[in-house]
Amino acid sequence: MSRLLVFGLDSPQTAEKVLDLGQDLAKQQLLELADAAWVERTADGKVKLHQSVNLTAMMAGSGAVTGALWGTLIGLLFLNPLAGAAVGAGVGAGTGAITGRLTDIGVDDDLIREIGQTLEPGKAAVFFLARNATVDRVIEAIKPYNPRVLQTNLSVDSERELIDALHGQNVGAPSASEQASSGSQQASSTSQPPSR
Numbered sequence: 602m603s604r605l606l607v608f609g610l611d612s613p614q615t616a617e618k619v620l621d622l623g624q625d626l627a628k629q630q631l632l633e634l635a636d637a638a639w640v641e642r643t644a645d646g647k648v649k650l651h652q653s654v655n656l657t658a659m660m661a662g663s664g665a666v667t668g669a670l671w672g673t674l675i676g677l678l679f680l681n682p683l684a685g686a687a688v689g690a691g692v693g694a695g696t697g698a699i700t701g702r703l704t705d706i707g708v709d710d711d712l713i714r715e716i717g718q719t720l721e722p723g724k725a726a727v728f729f730l731a732r733n734a735t736v737d738r739v740i741e742a743i744k745p746y747n748p749r750v751l752q753t754n755l756s757v758d759s760e761r762e763l764i765d766a767l768h769g770q771n772v773g774a775p776s777a778s779e780q781a782s783s784g785s786q787q788a789s790s791t792s793q794p795p796s797r
Contacts, residue, residue, distance in 0.1 A: 603635050604755060605708065606729045606763075607716060608748035613641040616725035619746050620653065623729055626739055633733040636707025640717035641725040648717035650710065716751060726751055740766045 610616045616639040626632035637653040708728045716726055727748075744767055753760050 604731050604734070605753060606731065606755075607750070607752040608727045608729075608743070608746075609720065609751045610725045610727060610746060610748055612723065613639075613725045615746055616641065616651075616727050619727045619743060619748065620651075622742055622746075623727070624653070626742060631735040631738045631742075632729070632731055634729060635732050636730040637728060638708050638713055639725055639727045640713050640720070642717055642720040642722050644722050646722055648714055648720075650713050650717070719751075737766075743767070744769075 608619065610619060620637055620639050623632060623634060623637050627634045634653075639651050641649050641651070643649060708730050713728060716728075720726060740763070748767060750760065750764050750767065753763070755763065
């Protein structure tokens with residue numbers, strides 16, 4: 602199962618750096634990304650999406666090449682390969698673009714826009730959809746950018762561990778609220794008089 606991690610960041614420039622960092626971690630095989638994107642809320646309140654992979658353009662290019670090939674072959678049958686190639690490329694690009702638009706895999710664009718609307722103007726968020734990760738190395742790499750966890754699909758305990766790790770606590774160590782409640786329990790147990 603892929604894990605969705607959404608990190609809030611202080612600026613669009615920081616978001617771009619974190620996205621680049623994610624791609625570097627993927628090259629080092631520390632993070633296996635299914636998809637990545639970032640969103641910014643501009644000073645005038647508009648939400649701008651930035652995809653790491655533009656499927657529409659990618660599929661349109663692939664469709665144009667495939668269409669040109671098939672168009673040339675069909676054009677040869679009718680003794681006009683250039684016209685066949687041109688028509689085939691146009692049809693292939695169109696169908697490829699439609700396919701790319703309908704095959705939006707990865708992080709849902711509506712979710713990206715929805716989270717983008719919640720950001721303060723001038724802020725940004727990065728979305729990682731990860732299949733696998735070397736968690737401690739990824740956390741250490743991203744920690745200097747002071748990310749805030751905005752949303753995940755992790756369990757409640759795993760999300761709490763991630764938040765604690767990003768804020769300097771050891772993974773698995775009790776959080777500050779757990780330490781405070783444990784300290785108050787100890788204080789109340791030591792203040793009681795011994796029983797006779």
